[in-house]
Amino acid sequence: MLVVAALGGNALLQRGQPLTAQVQRENVKVAARALADIVRAGHRLVITHGNGPQVGLLALQNDAYKPEESYPLDVLGAQTAGMIGYLIEQELENELQHAQPIVTLLTQVIVDLNDPAFATPTKYIGPVYSQAEAQTRAAQAGWQIAQDGDKWRRVVASPKPVEIPDLQVLKLLVEKKVVVICNGGGGIPVVRNADNSLQGIEAVIDKDLSSAFLAEKLGADALLLLTDVESVYQDFGTPEAKPLRKLTIAEGGEMDVPAGSMGPKIKAASSFAASGGFSAIGRLSDALALLSGDAGTRVVAERTQ
Numbered sequence: 001m002l003v004v005a006a007l008g009g010n011a012l013l014q015r016g017q018p019l020t021a022q023v024q025r026e027n028v029k030v031a032a033r034a035l036a037d038i039v040r041a042g043h044r045l046v047i048t049h050g051n052g053p054q055v056g057l058l059a060l061q062n063d064a065y066k067p068e069e070s071y072p073l074d075v076l077g078a079q080t081a082g083m084i085g086y087l088i089e090q091e092l093e094n095e096l097q098h099a100q101p102i103v104t105l106l107t108q109v110i111v112d113l114n115d116p117a118f119a120t121p122t123k124y125i126g127p128v129y130s131q132a133e134a135q136t137r138a139a140q141a142g143w144q145i146a147q148d149g150d151k152w153r154r155v156v157a158s159p160k161p162v163e164i165p166d167l168q169v170l171k172l173l174v175e176k177k178v179v180v181i182c183n184g185g186g187g188i189p190v191v192r193n194a195d196n197s198l199q200g201i202e203a204v205i206d207k208d209l210s211s212a213f214l215a216e217k218l219g220a221d222a223l224l225l226l227t228d229v230e231s232v233y234q235d236f237g238t239p240e241a242k243p244l245r246k247l248t249i250a251e252g253g254e255m256d257v258p259a260g261s262m263g264p265k266i267k268a269a270s271s272f273a274a275s276g277g278f279s280a281i282g283r284l285s286d287a288l289a290l291l292s293g294d295a296g297t298r299v300v301a302e303r304t305q
Contacts, residue, residue: 001221002174003038005287006211006268007031007049008227012084019057019127025087032091034226034287039100041288044177046170046218047088050207051080051185055125073156074189074200081106081184088181102179107166108198109187109205115159123158123204124148157203161187161213165198174218186210208268216275222291223272225265226284232262232297247299249273269299 012024012031038045058076071079085104093102121144129137134145134152146155164170164187173180186205190198208225215223231243236257249270257263262281269279282289282296289295 004215005224032095036095037288048183048211054080104181107182110163111159117159118157121155212268212272223279
């Protein structure tokens with residue numbers, strides 16, 4: 001089975017943890033153990049991951065150096081994809097005792113310059129702040145900000161992926177049974193010019209939607225959206241909350257879920273399920289059990305008897 005596993009932010013950083021290399025490495029070690037179980041079970045594996053906190057930190061560091069010479073988000077996305085890919089690659093190699101070829105590929109993903117997301121930024125990046133500090137930083141740096149739980153964060157445009165120009169390379173690697181770490185942070189956002197050349201753009205592509213898009217283009221059998229919660233919950237945050245073991249595309253579309261948390265995961269899972277594969281949402285530690293349907297929430301096109 002060809003599995004695309006999308007690591008949530010918790011695979012690298014728990015909420016409130018400092019953005020240090022050691023903290024991220026320790027978290028990646030835990031992720032590597034769960035991912036190694038999928039490989040040991042005989043499945044082919046493609047790994048994607050987010051980069052919101054990391055790309056936000058790099059942006060802050062750039063501004064502290066020379067704000068007028070700050071690197072654009074596509075370049076910062078490439079830098080974080082290389083850093084995070086390195087950590088995942090090394091820890092997974094160690095966990096599998098170097099018995100499996102593993103590679104990290106910096107992946108360009110084409111977006112549409114006319115995507116309405118550019119007019120309404122929604123993607124959180126960087127650290128969390130109090131409202132007052134966020135407003136001060138926004139005024140100084142020209143940010144757009146939004147509330148994230150009881151804190152505030154910077155938001156940037158999150159356009160939809162429309163093409164993966166590196167797809168041919170990815171398919172070759174998968175055919176050779178190489179474990180591929182790619183689409184870091186949703187992929188490096190680029191646009192195609194009239195002369196067919198590619199050019200970076202200021203954006204951060206949603207990791208879950210990009211992972212679903214990649215899984216469909218690769219012809220994957222399963223898409224795992226790995227996070228820090230057991231499953232999708234009905235009536236989440238209330239005394240009546242209960243885990244859902246199966247969710248249809250129609251049911252997912254009717255759920256009232258936060259746009260910044262479970263919402264993109266349900267949307268991505270539904271998108272891939274509609275293409276013919278199956279999706280599952282659940283805990284990183286339950287990665288292998290998600291494949292067998294013994295954990296998490298499986299998202300399907302329609303409910304069967």
